[in-house]
Amino acid sequence: MNRLPGIIVLVAVVALVGAALVGLAEAGGSGGSFGRTAYVARLVWMGFVQAGLSALLSVVLGAAIALALARRPAFFGRGVLVTALNVATVLPAIVTVFAVVAVFGRSGWIGDLFRALGLGYGSWIYGLQGILVAHVFFNAPLAARVFLAALSAISPEQWRIAAQLGMPPGAVFRLIDWPVLRREAPGIAALIFLACFTSLAVVLALGGGPGNATLEVAIFEALRFEADFRGAAVLALLQLGICAVIVAPLVFFLGRRPPEAMSTGVFAERPDRASRATRWIDRVVLSVSAALVGAPLAAVAVAGIASLGALRDPAVPRALVASLAIGLPAGLLSALLALALATLGRSLRAKAGRRLADGIGLVAILMLVVSPLALSAGLFVVLRPLVDPFSVALPLIVLVNALVALPFTYRQIEPPLLVAGERYGNLADSLRLRGLARLRIVDWPLLRGPLIVAIAMATALSLGDLGVAAFFGGSRFATLPVLLYERLGAYRLDDAAAVALLLTLLTLVLFVIAQRWSNGGWIARPR
Amino acid sequence: MLVLDRLALTWPDFSVLYDLAVPRGALCSLIGPSGGGKTTLLQAVAGFARPVSGSVSFDGVDLTRLPPADRPLTILFQEHNLFPHLTAAQNIGLGLDPRLRLTALQQRQVEEALARVDLAGLGRRRPAELSGGQRQRVAIARAIVRDKPLMLLDEPFTGLDPGLRQDMIALVDTLRRERGLTVLMAIHTPADAATVSELMAFIDEGRVAAVGPPAEVLAMRIPALDRYFRR
Amino acid sequence: MTRTIPLAALLAASLAAPAFAQGETLTVYTYSSFSGEFGPGEAIKAAFEAECGCTLAYVETEDAGTLLARLLLEGDGTNADIVLGLDTNLMAGAAASGLFAPLSADLSALDLPVAWTDDMFVPFDWGWFAFVYDSNVLAEPPASFAELVSDPDGPTLIIEDPRTSTPGLGLLMWVKEVFGDGAADAWAALAPRIVTVTRGWSEAYGLFLEGEADMVLSYTTSPAYHVAVEDETRYRAAIFAEGHQMQVEVAAMVAGSDQPELARQFLAFIATDAFQATIPEGNWMYPVTALADGLPPAFTDLPVPETSFLTDPDTVAANRRAWIDEWLAAMTR
Incomplete structure (x- = not known):
């Protein structure tokens, strides 16, 4: 009973993706897009380099942010910073490109500052460095959220012992924080690597030239210019295979040991707070991250506020409704799929061994590299003989968005389920608590916070989706991102900026509600 | 000598006030109902909780403002040590x-x-x-x-079977005699501690409600103690 | 969860509204900015419905590339009667699919800089690619493509990627038309001044307006938008002596259409004033016929290239891959 929903979801997800890619491959085309080995190899290599660097930098900065936030559980503006970090993780790529350029570009804020000081300033943002800035902007906060949750789970007794032993800050980091960070790093690094490996709009817009591109460019080209569906499917499979090979060792060999520490929920002060060194490090880290994340978000606000009048257009509320009608069910569905998979994974971990359980995690995380465009097109082909795809457009858009967000929801939901299993697994078994009853009685208290954050994140990601809604829905589902692109395409940059601000505010509201309801993830709260 | 002199801590819904003196080299066991303030007393002595007034001193040295690492003591928790x-x-x-x-x-x-x-x-x-x-x-x-000359034990042997619990208490007792340690031991099986303790303190509602040799304390007829022992 | 139900109901209601049909329905596949709020689609729909006594329904895709992909994925079973919005670069692939019907439309009213002879696709608007600049920043733009290429200290550029966008592909063809075998060297000379290569026109033009480069690959008609809507005259298109590449957008009838009469009627309607008059300030392109009332004022002042290039669709299809590889090699040289 415990495993059935998970098995159904696992089989359905794998079958759906498989059928979509096979269907796409059967839809015709020369397959020539795949034949250009040297070109494809170069795209793979470039993706590997930028995604690897993006993941490395994001994990290092994310760890620094998490440590600083863990050491400083209460300071003025902490709540605002945490919300800003959350919003950054789900900002649509196109909005991020313009926001990053508005700050770092030739005519951006920093450029203005340099010129005001009588200094020269060039467009340094275009190139690998620009890609890294944008990717770190998205992903360092994501890593920080995962790390902080793990650091917050360190038991208060450990901090008291450390305080009593007089552990200096360096030893606190080496002996207490580092083992936790090292345990979490491979998983989050894999997630970030995959997200960056398939990044398209950011890599092209900030890449500075065709030297910086990803395999997704070739898939895009095969689908839309060459109508080479077979080539697109093979490239999508290749991308899946390469990513599986790269990520599998991270998941299987460096994978997270199940969390050992069990928090009693009692707050204990970390002994490394008072040191002068950590005070300065935290000040620098928090200022830098606030600037890195805050300045582009402020740029979104500044650009949008100038043309708020554009939001009076009746198309805007319609798009808002369409976005929510897609985003909320997709967020919920994604969380439910993740919950089913994670429950199956936990049950396998206990009985059938770790490898099998890690395999489920791998399936979830690999959804990130199934090109949404290829998935949509493939589903379209597969469904067409059965039903008019456009008559079921809304459920389809919701489903694809839920699948695309699955890696993030799974990452959020799996750890608390494992902890609940460690803590109460035997008790639950002895009481024959199973299925929904176990979920409600045993898992829910630990699951609630992360689950709500996961729903918020998946909803926000789906709100920002362009491709899937546009593919199936056209203007019938003119979501906010579709509206944004339509305005950009019609020269109406100011109107687009207002829509971008609305989209950002909507994300912000989602996270504020989620943070309030969940009390968790981010907030180390004194009792 | 360990001295808690009108040591007061307050929270929005709870406040405590302790007076206690334990001679050097003595073992004082702390008994009393859960939530009565045994753990809080130990936390305050160890320096994990900040008092609003009063003082705690050991051998004449005021510990009240010292950070945990600078206090001449070791504490053992119930779990996660x-x-x-x-x-x-x-x-x-x-x-x-x-x-x-x-x-x-x-x-x-x-x-x-x-x-x-x-x-x-x-x-x-x-x-x-x-x-x-x-x-x-x-x-x-x-x-x-x-x-360290002072040892605090916060029910560290709860959950061990009775024989093992006795062995552990005996080990603590041997160590403190060898080394002249002063020991404060919270425990919720008073009978186990009675034979090795010079002193026993009954902590209830945030106060030291009774203190003395174990035999005397166990024989006292005050309502709170009667409720604690269900007699 | 209960909250989504009223939202979904509201959504369904907003979708259901246009479904009331009168008589037959003509289904037109097009890209979303054509049928969208600022595009010419709504006015065209109203005008055609008044003429035919039928209903015109748009089915939108994100852009021209998805339009073709979707049609090919649907194949013979497509619901489309008309596909509107492909351009000459996509024509060869579309023609080869066999999904479109040949027709004998009267093309005599067409008024294009080049002769139009295709017997399947009807042009509905066109424009010249051009580099647009801000005259407050760049006082003296290059007078020719050769000048743009040869001056190492010349203006910086933002262009679109030919692998992902039609303007990008148009530029590739343009450089080939102007420089022939010297195209690779021209790209290598331009490369240091190309600030970035974006996925599509929107990102490129947006970054240009943010001040990220001196020039952006767009259309000679782009400045007309700024004049007509914003009353802003600083943006200009640089006219190159060698000539300019054209983009021609076309429509065609689907062979399996169950409304062949309406579809033919619509293709004929394209060349009328009722359709063409919506183009200049709807799609910010040139109409394919001379308008009775002439072009809007913002268009009449636009500079016009003396020479026009339009690469033959079959040539594009045959060489696209090789030229993109040449471009990639030159840009990363």
Whole structure:
């Protein structure tokens, strides 16, 4: 009973993706897009380099942010910073490109500052460095959220012992924080690597030239210019295979040991707070991250506020409704799929061994590299003989968005389920608590916070989706991102900026509600 | 002499006020209902909770404002006394150097401490590979190497079976006699502690409601004690 | 969860509204900015419905590339009667699919800089690619493509990627038309001044307006938008002596259409004033016929290239891959 929903979801997800890619491959085309080995190899290599660097930098900065936030559980503006970090993780790529350029570009804020000081300033943002800035902007906060949750789970007794032993800050980091960070790093690094490996709009817009591109460019080209569906499917499979090979060792060999520490929920002060060194490090880290994340978000606000009048257009509320009608069910569905998979994974971990359980995690995380465009097109082909795809457009858009967000929801939901299993697994078994009853009685208290954050994140990601809604829905589902692109395409940059601000505010509201309801993830709260 | 002089701590929904004196080298057991303030007393002595007024001193030295690491004491909790990712030997070694950079001499001290608590040869195990009683003995071994004159025990033997619990209390008693330690031990099986304690304090509703030799305290006829013993 | 139900109901209601049909329905597949709020689609729909006594329904895709992909994925079973919005670069692939019907439309009213002879696709608007600049920043733009290429200290550029966008592909063809075998060297010379290569026109033009480069690959008609809507005259298109590449957008009838009469009627309607008058300030392109009332004022002042290039669709299809590889090699040289 415990495993059935998970098995159904696992089989359905794998079958759906498989059928979509096979269907796409059967839809015709020369397959020539795949034949250009040297070109494809170069795209793979470039993706590997930028995604690897993006993941490395994001994990290092994310760890620094998490440590600083863990050491400083209460300071003025902490709540605002945490919300800003959350919003950054789900900002649509196109909005991020313009926001990053508005700050770092030739005519951006920093450029203005340099010129005001009588200094020269060039467009340094275009190139690998620009890609890294944008990717770190998205992903360092994501890593920080995962790390902080793990650091917050360190038991208060450990901090008291450390305080009593007089552990200096360096030893606190080496002996207490580092083992936790090292345990979490491979998983989050894999997630970030995959997200960056398939990044398209950011890599092209900030890449500075065709030297910086990803395999997704070739898939895009095969689908839309060459109508080479077979080539697109093979490239999508290749991308899946390469990513599986790269990520599998991270998941299987460096994978997270199940969390050992069990928090009693009692707050204990970390002994490394008072040191002068950590005070300065935290000040620098928090200022830098606030600037890195805050300045582009402020740029979104500044650009949008100038043309708020554009939001009076009746198309805007319609798009808002369409976005929510897609985003909320997709967020919920994604969380439910993740919950089913994670429950199956936990049950396998206990009985059938770790490898099998890690395999489920791998399936979830690999959804990130199934090109949404290829998935949509493939589903379209597969469904067409059965039903008019456009008559079921809304459920389809919701489903694809839920699948695309699955890696993030799974990452959020799996750890608390494992902890609940460690803590109460035997008790639950002895009481024959199973299925929904176990979920409600045993898992829910630990699951609630992360689950709500996961729903918020998946909803926000789906709100920002362009491709899937546009593919199936056209203007019938003119979501906010579709509206944004339509305005950009019609020269109406100011109107687009207002829509971008609305989209950002909507994300912000989602996270504020989620943070309030969940009390968790981010907030180390004194009792 | 350990002295708690009108030591007061307050929270929005709870406040405590302690007066207690324990002679040097004595073992004082703390009994009383859960939530009555035994743990809070130990936390305050250890420096994990900040008093609003009053003082705590040991051998004439005022400890009230000292950070936890500077107080001449070691505390053992009910659980989680060990870092789960470090070995038993490393956990003990932390008592000698919180940076865990041990000299050969210190490593020998760790081995001796392990032997002293009957865990010779188990130094390479992690806490998860030890039984509950073995884990607490590792924590006691760390207290041995730290060599502080004051030892606080916050129900560390709860959950061990009765024979083992007696053995552990006997071990603590032996150590304090060997080393002249002053011990404060919260416990919720008063009978176990009665034979080794010079003093027993009954803590209820945030106050030291009764204190004296165990036999006297156990025989007192005050309502709170009667309720505690269901008599 | 209960909250989504009223939202979904509201959504369904907003979708259901246009479904009331009168008589037959003509289904037109097009890209969303054509049928969208600022595009010419709504006015065209109203005008055609008044003429035919039928209903015109748009089915939108994100852009021209998805339009073709979707049609090919649907194949013979497509619901489309008309596909509107492909351009000459996509024509060869579309023609080869066999999904479109040949027709004998009267093309005599067409008024294009080049002769139009195709018997399947009807042009509905066109424009010249051009580099647009801000005259407050760049006082003296290059007078020719050769000048743009040869001056190492010349203006910086933002262009679109030919692998992902039609303007990008148009530029590739343009450089080939102007420089022939010297195209690779021209790209290599331009490369240091190309600030970035974006996925599509929107990102490129947006970055240009943010001040990220001196020039952006767009259309000679782009400045007309700024004049007509914003009353802003600083943006200009640089006219190159060698000539300019054209983009021609086309429509065609689907062979399997179950409304062949309406579809033919619509293709004929394209060349009428009722359709063409919506193009200049709806799609910011040139109409394919001379308008009775002439072009809007913002268009009449636009500079006009003397020479026009339009690469033959079959040539594009045959060489696209090789030229993109040449471009990639030159840009990363």
